[in-house]
Amino acid sequence: MGLYFAARDAFARPGRVRLALDLVLGLATVVGLYAIAQVAGQDPFQWRRAAVYAGSYVRPFATLGHPNLLGLLAAAAASIGLALAVSGKRGVSRWLRAGAAVLLVIVTILTLSRAAWLGLGAGLVAAMTLALREHGVARLSARTLGLAAAGAVVAGVMVVMTGAWSLVAQRF
Numbered sequence: 001m002g003l004y005f006a007a008r009d010a011f012a013r014p015g016r017v018r019l020a021l022d023l024v025l026g027l028a029t030v031v032g033l034y035a036i037a038q039v040a041g042q043d044p045f046q047w048r049r050a051a052v053y054a055g056s057y058v059r060p061f062a063t064l065g066h067p068n069l070l071g072l073l074a075a076a077a078a079s080i081g082l083a084l085a086v087s088g089k090r091g092v093s094r095w096l097r098a099g100a101a102v103l104l105v106i107v108t109i110l111t112l113s114r115a116a117w118l119g120l121g122a123g124l125v126a127a128m129t130l131a132l133r134e135h136g137v138a139r140l141s142a143r144t145l146g147l148a149a150a151g152a153v154v155a156g157v158m159v160v161m162t163g164a165w166s167l168v169a170q171r172f
Contacts, residue, residue, distance in 0.1 A: 021080050022097075028077030029100040032107040035060035035070060039110055057167050059112050071108050071116025078104035079123030086131035102151045106158045112167060 011017045037043055038060040051059040051067050059067035081101030088094045108120045 018084070021084060025077055025081050025084065025097065025100050028073055028080075029103060031062045031064065031070070032074055032077075032100075032103050035062040035074075035107045035110065036103075038062065053112055053167060057112075060107065060110055062107075067111040068113045068115065071111035071113030072119060074104040074107040074111070075116045075120035075123055078102075078108060078120060079127040082124055083127035083131040086128060087134050098151065102155055105151075105155045109155070114172075117172075 011020060034043075038058065051061065053059055060070060061067045062070050064070045064073065078101045081097045081104060085094050085098035085101060088097060105120065105124075108116050
């Protein structure tokens with residue numbers, strides 16, 4: 001019960017909540033970068049066990065031990081990144097948050113975790129809806145839609161470049 005009250009007091013102000021969400025997003029991005037290194041075959045550690053799919057594709061798990069867990073973390077953090085990018089003030093931090101969200105979408109796809117894919121879809125819709133509602137914005141500008149489309153294209157190109165596209169389609 002003490003932990004509950006400590007957390008409630010620590011996040012009583014909106015600025016502290018944003019700071020905590022930025023911290024989660026930043027740490028998840030570091031884990032996501034490690035997962036990208038694993039997919040690229042640049043993992044500095046030799047792991048005893050790995051989740052192998054279709055005989056040769058080692059599903060990334062980063063520092064979390066299993067791809068499904070990484071997928072869920074990446075999906076949740078991507079949703080946080082999108083919400084912070086849409087609702088944040090214009091500037092460099094907004095672009096960093098959006099970039100982190102795109103990276104985490106890529107990582108979620110590369111884990112081949114179907115539950116994480118479903119969570120990603122639901123999380124992105126919920127995050128976008130709530131972020132737009134916070135600002136009272138009924139419509140998205142053409143620029144924002146263009147940037148969202150560009151982010152989706154970048155995510156798609158990255159998945160294709162890793163050579164995992166056929167596996168993603170097969171798993172889907």
